[in-house]
Amino acid sequence: MNQDSIYAYTIPDNGRVKLTLDERFIRLEYSQSLRDHNTFPAGCLSSVSCISPSSFNSKQNPSILYFNILWAEVSSALMSDFKAALTIDYCTTTEKKTAQLQKLTLSIDAEFVDSCNEWIQKLLQRVYNASAGVVRCKRLLILINPFGGQGKARAMFQAESLPIMDAARCKIDEVVTKYKGHAAEIIENMENLEELYDAIVCCSGDGIPHEVFNGLSRRPDVKKAFTMPVCQLPCGSGSALCVNLVGSKNVSYSSLCVVKGAPQRMDLCSLTQKGKRYMTFLSQTLGMIADCDIGTEHLRWMGEARFTVGILMRVLAKSKYPCEISVRIAHESRNQVRQAYNEHKLRPQSSLPDQEDGLPALKYGTVDDDVPEDWKTIESSSLAIFYVGKMPWMSSDAMFFPAALPRDGYMDMVLVDSKIPLSESLKILTSIEEGKHFDSKHVHYYKVDAYRITPKAKSGFISIDGESFSFDPFQVEIHQGLATVLSHSPSFQAPGV
The missing domain is CATH 2.60.200.40 (Tumour Suppressor Smad4)
Structure with a gap:
């Protein structure tokens, strides 16, 4: 058997399925007998949505993009005939950049459990490309502004984002801001921020990212602080950071992008007014x-x-x-x-100048x-x-x-x-x-x-x-x-x- 392929069985159909790791996705090949069924076997999936019976009869096999996969593991037996079950958590996505959480469950023969675990490790290496800076099981600090937009930020996060992050085995710390400037204070004063988290997620409009960047600028080790990735879930009346980074205002799709995101350097500006400096x-x-x-x-x-x-x-x-x-x-x-x-x-990130220690000096002075x-x-x-x-x-x-x-x-x-x-x-x-x-x-x-x-x-x-x-x-x-x-x-x- 190809080391990039494993065999499993649909539930409850018991139809044999071959799962193969391709360049950008998992390819599923169902047995010929199942192709003749009037209904598609349980657990169908594709890179966009489940394939209908009519389209399944074509030469195209269902597949799921690595980008859409959140996690995979072998769990305990679901049926007496089989030792274990393979589960794959993933999102179906659309061209309009929406996402919906899904789970595929397939049975595994006892003799293939070890090889399935090896296959899962290969899969997760492709799903979370460490060489590109993608971290699996991210540790995320979630800053929620309950007053932003129409006051629904926390409910939106709980309903649309948290299930996806949980499925990706992210470690979540939620903090609800209480007043204007609170997020900046949290970021400025939190001990060991860079060691505790892989990213700061602003569940808000653009006010919280503004506060976060200013909070980072006031930390003792500014150079280290600004290596902390910042992102946004679109839960406010203005969510420009998310729209520019993700291309969508869909909270679920944006959450998938947080899970699959990697650190990217970006320009920042200093503003001086009335004797003060802001980012x-x-x-x-x-x-x-x-x-x-x-x-x-x-x-x-x-x-x-x-x-x-x-x-x-x-x-x-x-x-x-x-x-x-x-x-x-x-x-x-x-x-x-x-x-x-x-x-x-x-322009690649590697071509950018090294960051200075401390907040960069103002080349052109201040407004005064x-x-x-x-x-x-x-x-x-x-x-x-x-x-x-x-x-x-x-x-x-x-x-x-x-x-x-x-x-x-x-x-x-x-x-x-x-x-x-x-x-x-x-x-x-x-x-x-x-x-x-x-x-x-x-x-x-x-x-x-x-x-x-x-x-x-x-x-x-x-x-x-x-x-x-x-x-x-x-x-x-x-x-x-x-x-x-x-x-x-x-x-x-x-x-x-």
């Missing part, structure tokens, strides 16, 4: 977008739809936000941005220092949108920064003036979902590595990673590859430019 992983905005984010808190019950309603109201009102922007532009034209994107999109001479200054009395991002998707229906990359060492900046025709504003608004606003002549799109913005209005909103900040000048600069996230892919889940 920002997602975005910074003043003007229309900030108004739609912070200024629509009373519409939180609408979920992500509140952002669409808010921005439409402000576009129709031709809202404007006077400010002064000083910026260090690296790539300015569309061709330059596309060229930079193509040069960096496949003089603006460097080589920065470009833009004065605007009619700016509508000032938006800077580090990821393509700002929400599941807004790919605001299609040229953003995980570790290219740049932020993507978008500027739009309020003086453009209303029809063009609406055209930009409706094209953001697919990132097609990138080609609009009314959108200024830059790759930058540092900037400062000074609002000229007396009051307004500033949103940093979706969190409300003081309406005062602030300065931001990039730190290439400083943070670590947990992802099943080295790239963001976006089509690019």
Whole structure:
């Protein structure tokens, strides 16, 4: 018998099945007699869903992708005729990136138990590719924000995520945050954090990841702290970290990606304002977008739809936000941005600079220092949108920064003036979902590595990673590859430019 194959029997049909380890999946071959049955044998599976009787009669055999497999083991006897049973925990997945937990149980002949255990070890080595950094039986710190989104985060985790993590034999510690800033305090003060856990999982919107990165920045050994992978389960009104890393807002599928994720380095930014330094992983905005984010808190019950309603109201009102922007532009034209994107999109982690000890020094000082001479200054009395991002998707229906990359060492900046025709504003608004606003002549799109913005209005909103900040000048600069996230892919889940 091929060392990559074992034989088992369906329950209760007692039909013989050959399970073979292929390059990317397990292939199941049922005996010919079972192919003639009117009903498919118990325990059927495929890489997407169980195969129906009609499709089973074709030449295609059922299979399951290694990515979808959570665990396999031989357990005690289920029937007197057989010594043991092989169980495989896995998820069926769809093209829309949803997942559903399943279990396949097959009987094993007594004489094949030892060889089955050896086969399982080979299977688990492929299911959890250690050379790619995938850890099996992950130790996970779950931070749950019970107030995020519509207040259903804990229930969503218990119902949709925990069963998958349990099936993958993950070790779970749940902590429910009690107030704003609590997650940052937990991460900053937890002893032996890096030794206790393989990843921090934020069961929340984007506020908890923001707190986690800031908590890591305040730990005694910052260099070591930022090697801790951070990820997100989409349980808030905004779940951009998850959408960019996973490409889905389905909690079950996102949980599968946590189980199968490996550490990936990602850029992080420092922001200085009023004598303090913060870390920002997602975005910074003043003007229309900030108004739609912070200024629509009373519409939180609408979920992500509140952002669409808010921005439409402000576009129709031709809202404007006077400010002064000083910026260090690296790539300015569309061709330059596309060229930079193509040069960096496949950049390996090994090519990134080594991290410094401690929090990286600020190359350009703080917002209280003089603006460097080589920065470009833009004065605007009619700016509508000032938006800077580090990821393509700002929400599941807004790919605001299609040229953003995980570790290219740049932020993507978008500027739009309020003086453009209303029809063009609406055209930009409706094209953001697919990132097609990138080609609009009314959108200024830059790759930058540092900037400062000074609002000229007396009051307004500033949103940093979706969190409300003081309406005062602030300065931001990039730190290439400083943070670590947990992802099943080295790239963001976006089509690019």
